[in-house]
Amino acid sequence: MPDQMRGDCLSLARHPVILTPNIDEIGGRGVHFTRAYTTCASCIAARRSLLTGQFPATNGMVGYRDGYRIKVPTFPQKLLESGYQTALVGRSMHQYPSTESYGYEKRVLGSTYVEYDDYAEEIAGIAGGTGGVKGHGISFNGWTAKPWHLEEYLHPTNWVARQSRELLASLDSNRPLFLTTSFYAPHPPLVPPAFYIERYLRMDLPDAAIGNWAIAPENDGLGLGIDSHRTVLKGEALRSAQAGYFGLINHIDDQLYWLVSDFKTKSVKAKRPWIIIFTSDHGEMLGDHYHFRKCEPYEGSSRIPLLIQGSPEMEFTSGQTCDTPVCLEDLMPTLLDLSGVEVPENVDGKSLLPILRGEKDMVHKFLHGEHSPCYSGDQAYHFITDGRVKHIWRPQDGTEQFFDLDEDPAELHDLINDVDRKKEIEICRSKLIKRLRGRPEGFTDGRKLISGRPYNAILPCIE
16 A cells, blocks of 8 residues: 555556556456545545545545544454454554554554654664655655665665565464555655666656646746645656656555565465455645645546455456446455455445456446545535546535546546536536535535535544
């Protein structure tokens, strides 16, 4: 599980430059979900939905906010209770309080930006005089990029992969295992080892996707700072950001080879079937439509990678590509279903097992995504998608957009005023009205959408 990885950044997804052969194999010999989404595109909320299997409005967190406990069982807790070893290595699940494991029996933490976790202490002991992980000098949220400044074995990606392999080797083969290997990359800082950033700087890199509807920030974004979510990335700024981001993903891919090999080998020796899932919490706009970072309804931010492979005993359909909409909430019921563990009634996600085995081709007709104001009020959004089209509504001012994802996957052409799509738009709008009916914010009266309503990250159900 990398952090902030776009769903299109796979060579399996026909990305024009990126190299991800090891990640590709998970989907190539398993199932590649090409329309997987995060229903709330920021880290805390997305990971909360992943852990609980609940949509944001069900678990009560509809935006970026820390300080609220999860009060329902998480899927690692359910697996632990059923006899599994559960382990988390690397970036934490970013939940409150940080001392709460939420079902992970063993944790080896390395979140890169955290000052006193296992990784930070190791780096401080080895490279403290260099400024440690912050010695590269660039932002942990910005678009600037440069090569990693220490030995490669000290890079957080190498460290997480190495710690995962060491933990895997040490664990009891007599108990089934659920292991989460959690990378901080490709989340900034954009500091891959030199080999990886140089590889992509040698290539012809794609332009950022700029829709005919997109409006650049004033003064071409100059003076907004490198952490701004509104920016104009072009020329060297765009090339270096892309090279840093693509390089971090390529680096993860290389580090997965021996970890996946060790996991399969240990499973076979223990005579256990195995499952491998590759996904992320949300994506990254990477300059598309004059945006950087996340918290947007567009594909760069909200569409995520999801690839699932199983050993022959699991009877998954190998080499399948699935374009039905699925989401992070579906992973809890899928994993519990595969493990023979009862799925709690309060889970919104759907088991993907029927799709994995070729028995069904759909579990959701439509998916709803949302995010309360984070970077700015006008950034807040709701969207509805069936994987083929997407309808977006901005609750601050009522702005709507409509995209044909089949014909226009980069969302370059807003069709909201296209008279030929009026019926489709109305169907999507009615679906959104139905989903928002009864919400405490008052987004709808049941007949129309109502803009300008207060929109907080936390709903009353968890206050």
